[in-house]
Amino acid sequence: MAAPSTSRMNDDEHNPWERKKPKQPPNIDELFLKYSRQYFGSGPGSESSANYTALALLLGVLALFWFVSGFYVIKPAEEGVLLRFGRFVERQSPGLHWMARGINRVYVLNTNRIDTWNYSAEMLTKDENYAKVALSVFYRIGNPEDYLFRVTDPITSMENAVASALRQVIGSTDLEAILTTGKESTRRQVETLVNEILDDYQTGIVVTDVKMQEATVPSSVIKAFDNVITAREIKAAKISQGERYVKDIIPKAKGKAQRVVEEAKAYQDEVILNAQADVAKFLALLPRYEKNPKLLSDRIYLETLQKSLGRLNKVYVNDSRSLIYLSPDQKSIKSPPQAALVDTLTTESTVTNKQKGA
Incomplete structure (x- = not known):
């Protein structure tokens, strides 16, 4: 009985149809079908319906969070730059804006800050x-x-x-x-x-x-430049001093020149008027001269001598008596001793003249 069983066992080991298959990894299609039936199946099981509701609620919360996170505010001093898939779209002004997260991107810059x-x-x-x-x-x-x-x-x-x-x-x-x-x-x-x-x-x-x-x-030439600055300041001071002198001397020179011109004009007018007066005076004497020329000539001669000798402080003597002509601006008349001295000089002069005549 034992021998036949041993022979059958050996036949089973060499039979390819009865050989056990080695272990293999699970099939992806089978896994996908299994989980699809578990979470999205329409069977009467209450467990699959609860899982579907939880997944839908989670997706809704995520969508709401994504939508709300897209709102942003640009302040009054700022300006936004909107990009869509990395490409520039527009520049955005201050205010409330919305963008699609993951699709759009915004850079906000302060354009008023110095x-x-x-x-x-x-x-x-x-x-x-x-x-x-x-x-x-x-x-x-x-x-x-x-x-x-x-x-x-x-x-x-x-x-x-x-x-x-x-x-x-x-x-x-x-x-x-x-x-x-x-x-x-x-x-x-x-x-x-x-x-x-x-x-x-x-x-x-x-x-x-x-x-x-x-x-x-540079510090290596600072001394030389200090000298240059000092010389420049001295130059400016000299120029300022010269300008002050010019402003002072020119008005004075102009005033002096104007005064000389006015004096010359006044002298000119004076000479002209004096000449016209002399002409009028001689024209007034013309009728008298025509009537008696000798009398008028002697009169003019004597008046001229009187005017000329009246300005001289000299003593004129003759044989009979002494004549003293005093200058009009002389303040006092000579004293009696001086008069006696004059008479003595007159007498001596007379005697001398007589002797010479003899």
Whole structure:
């Protein structure tokens, strides 16, 4: 009995149809069909209906959360840039907005905030002198689209543009103008040139103002420049002194010249009037001269002598008596001793004349 059983066992082992199949992984189609029947089946089981309701509720909550999370607010000083699948769509103004999460994306930038960047460097001027120049640049975002997508690093681009523009302007300006009266002109040129460069590169940045600091010279030549400044101040003082002198002397000279002219005109008028008076006087004497020329001639002669001798302080003597003519401005008449002296001199003179005559 034992032998036949052993022989049958060996036949079963060599039979390919009766051999046991090895273990294999589960089929994907079977798994999908199994879980579909469990959660979405329409059978009468209460367990599958409850699972379907829970899944639908979860999906609704997720959808509501996704919808609510799409709302956002842009503040009054800000501006938004809307992208859809990475492509620019529009610029958004302040207010309440909504976007589809996962599809759209928004960048919000403050376009009214003014930022400051300070820069200083030593550079060569037009007259080949070194100057240390410092400035402060005030800028803001003017175009959010260009600021985000046109340039990789707009801030660095702006800094390079400021440095380049400043060197260009300083290189075309003399050192004296930079240190004294040319700072305002230099500031305006730098601001204009920087904005032109930023517009060409489409950085989206606008420079609103540039403030120039006090320009100085390197320490190695500071003493020489101090001497130059001192000489400039002395020059200005001398010019100011000369201008004050001119303002003082010219009015005086003009006044003196005017006075001389007026005196000359007055003298001219006086001479003319005196001449006209003399002519009128002689014309008045003409009828008398025509009647008796000798009498009028003697009268005029005697009156002329009287006027001439009346201004002289001299003594005239004759044979009979002494005559004394005093000047009109003489304040006193000679004293009796002086008169006696005059009589003595007159007598001696008379005697001398008689002796000479004998």
